[in-house]
Amino acid sequence: MTIKSFYCGLLAALAVAGSACAQQPGPPPGFYIKSIAPPPAPGAVALYPGLAPGSETAPQVEQWNDIMGQKAVRNVTRPTLTPYLPKPGAATGAAVIVAPGGAYLMLSMDNEGEPVARWLADHGVAAFVLKYRTDPTPADDKGFMDALGERFGAAARASADKRPAITQPLAVADAQQALRVVRAQAESWGVDPRRVGLLGFSAGAMTALEVTLKDDPSARPDFVGSIYGPMTAVVPPAKGPPLFVALAADDGIFGGLGAGVVEAWSAAKLPVEFHLYEKGGHGFGMLGPRDTSQHWIDEFYWWMQARGLLQSSAGPAPKAP
DSSP, X not given: OOXXXXXXXXXXXXXXXXXXXXXXXXXXXXXXXXXXXXXXXXXXXXXXXXXXXXXXXXXOXXXXXXXXXXXXXXXXXXXXXXXXXXXXXXXXXXXXXXXXXXXXXXXXXXXXXXXXXXXXXHTTOXXXXXXXXXXXXXXXHHHHHHHHHHHHHHHHHSOGGGOOOOOOHHHHHHHHXXXXXXXXXXXXXXXXXTSEEEEEETHHHHHHHHHHHSSOGGGOOSEEEEESOOOOOOOOOTTOOOEEEEEETTOTTTTTSOOHHHHHHHHTTOOEEEEEESSOXXXXXXXXXXXXXXXHHHHHHHHHHHTTTTOBTTBSOOOOO
């Protein structure tokens, strides 16, 4: 089953109107969700020594689900960073922290996590999957699906000027801490601490933008990628980092809402690149069918290359794939 049917099936199962899958009357044959054991995460690093600040008394227990063959994690209270490093001799010195999405109720680890990191590592970029803290959800799968449906549905049905303000301050704090951790351990990971980016998907993109807008240069990314994230206009920081934005026109959550964040970056004379794809819906990630939206990662890589972010001390940057 393709990732496209995974997202269509998930949104249909949640009865979310306004998505690119709205014409589908219900979950496709074979739709399922089940609990699974946590998968191995070799090399995962805890973001904080001991309990994460703000989650010391959190009662929820981390849970992993298989949703139509795709792994997702929820009820995260102990955030981690899992490195995926290039082979010796292939590293460019650039690093990207990958923040999966999931409406702050889960993290889509297959579609927006590990495959993204492995692709980047295979192309000379040190990648780190961020498992950031999420909002609590019911322990039973039905209760979780109900909560997910309520949140996705509210976002999809809201008018452009009344989009619900969804945020998760602990996730923002985790992304800031992840930037500090990567820079602090840059030498051991073969990373240039001045070339550490933050790449987010959906809620992960919201997190990446919030981190970028914070008045904390020590925990600000050197470059940012927003993949099907919010398009609302913002006030960029005076020395804001280069921004890469990718969105599908048929995105049922953020499509058709203009390009406010892109225009704001441009008006502030800050570097910005925007790719609007015809198809892809919300959540096209890494594993979908070969719509043009599936080339976003190639274009993100070429953008990094064009900006000189892949120039290693050992020689010229790798050729584009």
